[in-house]
Amino acid sequence: MELGLALAILGSAFAVIFGGIGSAIGIGLVGQASSGVMSEDPEKFGSLLILVALPGTQGIYGFLSAFLVILKLGLIGETVVTLTTFQGLQIFMACLPIAFTGLISGIHQGKVCASGVYMVAKQPKDMMKPVILAALVETYAVLGLLITIILLNGIQL
């Protein structure tokens, strides 16, 4: 196997790994907080679930970036594209925006959602407000994803 292909695959792995870590830590934080609230008030499961699910998007963004790389390389089909080392490096670097924005924003979105859980515990009617606050953090993962997609699209093979 050529080094270029290996680098490209490393890039897609990075997107999934870091996006996934960010989401896992984020969801972990919110999940713990909401279990605490639900032990007092089991009825809140539905409204807390949205907050718990929110930091999950970073992992999905990482996953879908990786999938775009896989499509581009033709790893699913029959013919795998041959890459030069520099093309592989380009794809690797194109994956970095979502990898890092996903990692950091996932964790911080988790923190915002976790404090949102405490807010919902006291003010059940204001459920959507912490959701919006969490979306402010997610913006940067969305922007990371956007640049990853545009970069991947622009790389000529």
Next chain:
Amino acid sequence: MAIAEINKVQIIGNANIKMDVFSSLQEEGIIQIEKTDYDALGLNSPSSEDTKLDHRLFQLSHTIDFLSQGEKKGLAEKILMKKPKLSKPERKKIIKSNYTPIIEKAESLEGEKNDIISSNKYLRKEKALLKPFKNLDIPIKLVQLNGYTEFRLGTIPLSEVENLRKIQEEEELWFSVIQQGKREVFLLIIYLREKKEAFEESFKKISYIPYYFTESTIKRAGKSDTVTDIMRKIDEEIKQGENKVIQLDKEARELGLMHKEKLMLVYDGLLNERNKQRFSQLAGETKSIFYLEGWIQIKDIKRLKAKLKPYSESIEYFFRSPLPDETPPVVLENPSVIKPFEIVTKLYGLPAKGSLEPTIYFAPFFFVFLGLTVSEAGYGLLVTILSLLYIKIAKPRGGLRNFLILFAIVGVSNVIIGTMVGGWFGFPIPKLMVLDPLADPVPFLILSLVLGFIQVWFGTFLKMISYIKNKKYLDAFFVQGGWLILLPSLVLYLLLKKPVWGFMALAGASGIVFFASPSRNPISRFFGGLYKLYDISRYLADVLSYSRLLALGLATTVIAMVVNTLCQAALGIPWVGWLFAALIFIGGHIFNLAISFLGGFVHSMRLQFVEFFGKFYELGGQPFEPFELENKYTELI
């Protein structure tokens, strides 16, 4: 126009019809009653509230909860939320009906059940205490015997058994190990009573802990009952208790089936009586009259007049528009297509006095943005059909109904926009597509930014309108107007490089430079204004923020494609491939639908709240909360 006009209403009437008037107002539900300013009007405040009803309501809801335990509700019932119906004439009758026997019966059932549960808990503890000695095969009564010998039960640490043996060798003592635990042994020790004190001394050295049967164990024991017999007896008793609980539950269920609905009706009837009393506390009174004031929508005045007609002999009312220092509550008023979007406005907060009502302005943007962020026609169709079906079958009311209509509307938006830029369940229809963001994302990105520019510009325009309304003409025409000219002409200049746009941009900028700063000193005014031009970076950031429309839309499309690719791979599995493929298809698309609509809603709202509302909207209105009939368990008809 989108904020309903509200008037103050003042009602004075004969004291003896006070509660009747309150009943009528409650049924009509069109007035928000305000607390009377007793001192200013020289009125008395009503005598303090009666708490008997609160106690009754608590009893009722507690009973209803108890009777609902163990009730199995089917999923369909839960979704449809069928509630008993209560009509107005019935309401008055039902609260006079005699429901006390039902409550008493339920309370006695509950009391009995709780007694059994707590005594079973105690029995289990007793059994657990006996367990280590279950191999003791002499009757319990024998251990209690008072003769020349002493029977002692107890534990010592495992390591001390040797020491006990030594004692046994030296003195007249017999012991046997009943059971050996991990760290300790359970013993029966027999010795002569006369040596008791000496033995007790030596027992202390080997950390002996005595064990005594509990009072109730001794009571329970027959002459020849061993520990195992007692444990069996306890088991039987527990079993009996459990059977009794099952029977009590059954009785409660039957009672619930027969009477729960009635209790629910009574609860809601009394709840409204309680509310009536509570709100009547806000009125002022003298010996012969009462006085109340509140807010009413102008369009409801006719209804109020009709409702109060029967009392026209002994009542007088006045209406007036709110005074400048009064802030009336806010009711949003929009055409029925726009109405569901009010949910988004209410989520952010109601407009302050004098601010524009934003719903009608952002609704078209919200509609388009949801189509772009989800951009999946199949999901849109599914969401629309499901929402409409739910509305048709379950007939929800209030907030839920509006929310479902909003869902149906944005579903339609997805069918249209999804067909043009996305696909149907991950399958694009190239012939109908205007843009294919997956093949070439740049035109889509430009579209997102153009939409963003339009909304940001429109927000600024609305700011100008609201300045004009508040008669701040300088700010309106030179500052906001300056931005309105500067922004588009700057963009055009950068794109086309024609000097005419450059001059336009300079003209707009000069308006901002000379009028944005409130300072009177011309130099600081100039530099202050120049500094205000720096806001252009904020406008730039706002517009760039709309690029998320592309990213979120692409995410939906790509994940839908991933699901379909996985399906295709699963089809390759021999024999059961189609089953896996079907499961992946359904599960995957439901998952994608849920997260993309969640993301679509959240991010579209954020664009409204941060980028659009930030330009012109002022928060601070209080919602209009009319004094009306309330219901917890029933549906009022």
